Amino acid sequence: MAAPSNAEPSPLPKNGVSDWSRRYTCFPVLLITEFPLTSFSPRAFFRRQEVMENVMRILESVEVKWEHFQTWTDFSRLHLSNKLAIFGVGYNTRWREEIHYHYAEISSQVPLGKRLREYFNPEKAEGRVIMTKVQKMNWKNVYYKFLDITISEARCLELHMEVDWIPIAQTRAAGCSNGSQYLLPGGIPKTYGLYAIGYEETSRSNSSSSTDNKSSPSQEEEETDHCESVEKDKRTSSKVTYCYLGIAEERTLQQCLFQHFQTSGKHYSREEPSAVTRFLQDNCTGQAKEGVLSGLHIYIKFIEVELDFLSAGSLVECLETAIGYSLKFNKKDAL
Template sequence: MQNVVRILESVQVKWEHFQTWTDFSRLHLSNKLAIFGVGYNTRWREEIRYHYAEISSQVPLGKRLREYFNPEKAEGRVIMTKVQKMNWKNVYYKFLDITISEARCLELHMEVDWIPIAQSRVAGCSGSSQYLLPGGIPKTYGLYAIGYEELKAAPPSGPGDHPSSTEPSEPDLSSTLEEGAGGKVTYCYLGIAEDRTLQQCLFQHFQSSSKHYGRGEPSAITKFLLGNCNVQSKEGGSPRVAIYIKFIEVELDFLSAGSLVECLEIAIGYSLKFNKKDTL
């Protein structure tokens, strides 16, 4: 609920006074998907406080609010009882209508887990590695996000920690880097798989020979991924990062609607580093 409240507060949606059920039968509410909140004040404090907030991404807002304020249902009984017992003075609601693609974008953020992307050494190329994308990436359309997690460099080993060997060996990434304790993944890119499938778009970013949309220079996110994959951390330098992806399928007809980058940036509370501001 706190994430939903933060979104509503970020876009500064105004409260509306709830009076009758006919409020929710109005045409402008009937068929919309939306983020909505229910609030109240008391006779002692005029300030409106949140009672509940959610993203109505499957059920139209008008129907969802009628269900929520119905005194025959559990949520509605709570509201009715609070007003009747004068715990609350007035009840309010606010909403921000969203497109289907924006609703799926918020689902991608709040309900889909990050998938870590493994790396393996490239044979014969010291200090170089390649990404290993997981199986099961859909050959359909939708939205995908790329994120990273800072890795901490492991402390250097002492001279007596490893037995000496006359044969050179490739250093192991797992022995030189360790995961950060926080486990926090930072979003850096939101992609829309509209002209290509989710699988094709992700392979395009993670393969070293790919070009942005098949022509010209690689995109900024592709350059970032390639640089992270090919350049080893040097002593005293910045540690490399672990890469993650997540994705969600969206029907092609709905993908072009909405302001998807702004939607995700408001939800996460910071800007996406590798998205152009005039796209998506």
């Protein structure tokens, strides 16, 4: 029997899918290494799935066309080499020409051309999946589509898909029997960036208010509680309605949010309060009745962005496309 070969892996084929089927037909199928069960995180898994579904929906809503993947030189073209983008990978079969999504992501840190070359590399896990599907004739052709985005738009999408909502506490205003005031959390950056304000109807029941009397939960119970926590996070994200996207460019994130949420009437400028500021003020005025605060639950989220990049892109349209509805308190020409 011949000794096992220690040769280096063969270089990438210069041609595309056709090279895979010719060069690797006689080779055994390469299996993707699975993650150990102990490293599996339900929260991270659901987050990745949610991000991928959001990216697919964005690509469909802007009606970007599929491009047939043929060679790796496609990804070295000038218009792909230095752009950030959201992209999708799709396929069809010999039986149906309709293209289905296989994968989608935001390439917000790596230029699109480099990321696609990495993704289609047959010597890496992602590329091996595609190679195997074509080799076994599960797929006929492979396609990709993309929408180039600015750095600020990439951060805006990260704000929506990656950043959790932070609930804003309300407390009864001192010396006032029918009003409340907001308590902003600590840790809001004194830097520039993007922030969003959302709300949730208080009439919805809060399942987390009920407490149990379990003294020492078992491992199985703890795992169940963890999965329930993940599902609760998903429900919280889905039931919060965005109403405003702010850009902290002339003032810091901390200053902008403080201006919106203060109820004393003092502002950094002498201009009239914005629509979202008036909405927040009205929400905490006259809402404390019989000791119960009954206004809307308010949430915020924010992300830091370098000042030089904040003015680029169409941020309101970007977020509205991602969430699927209009922002109530944004002027359409403001951002």
